[in-house]
Amino acid sequence: MKTMHLSNEQQTVNDIHDILKAYYKIALKRFTDNVVLQVVERHILGPNGPVRAFSPDMVNDLDEAELMEIAGESFSTVSTRNDLVAQRERYEKALGFAKQAGI
The missing domain is CATH 1.20.5 (Single alpha-helices involved in coiled-coils or other helix-helix interfaces)
Structure with missing residues (x-):
């Protein structure tokens, strides 16, 4: 070097x-x-x-339409949430049945 x-x-x-x-x-x-x-x-x-x-x-x-445009959720998000809520309710109902049966 x-x-x-x-x-x-x-x-x-x-x-x-x-x-x-x-x-x-x-x-x-x-x-x-x-x-x-x-x-x-x-x-x-x-x-x-x-x-x-x-x-x-x-x-x-x-108005309602302007609020939904600014801060609303997309249709797919609402649909997914509704599906998950329904699924959770079914699971909770099944858990209640399992507790009653002593499982």
């Missing part, structure tokens, strides 16, 4: 380059955090933001 001898000046340049590269990584992350924080605070949580618009009064004004 060959070693490379650098002058003091070149070594200093390399050290400063490494320091600036490390500082740039940290500064870029901090800058990104600041931008995200300002967007959230000013636009999303601000006085005219969507969080303020979503209120109990707004939800009370929605």
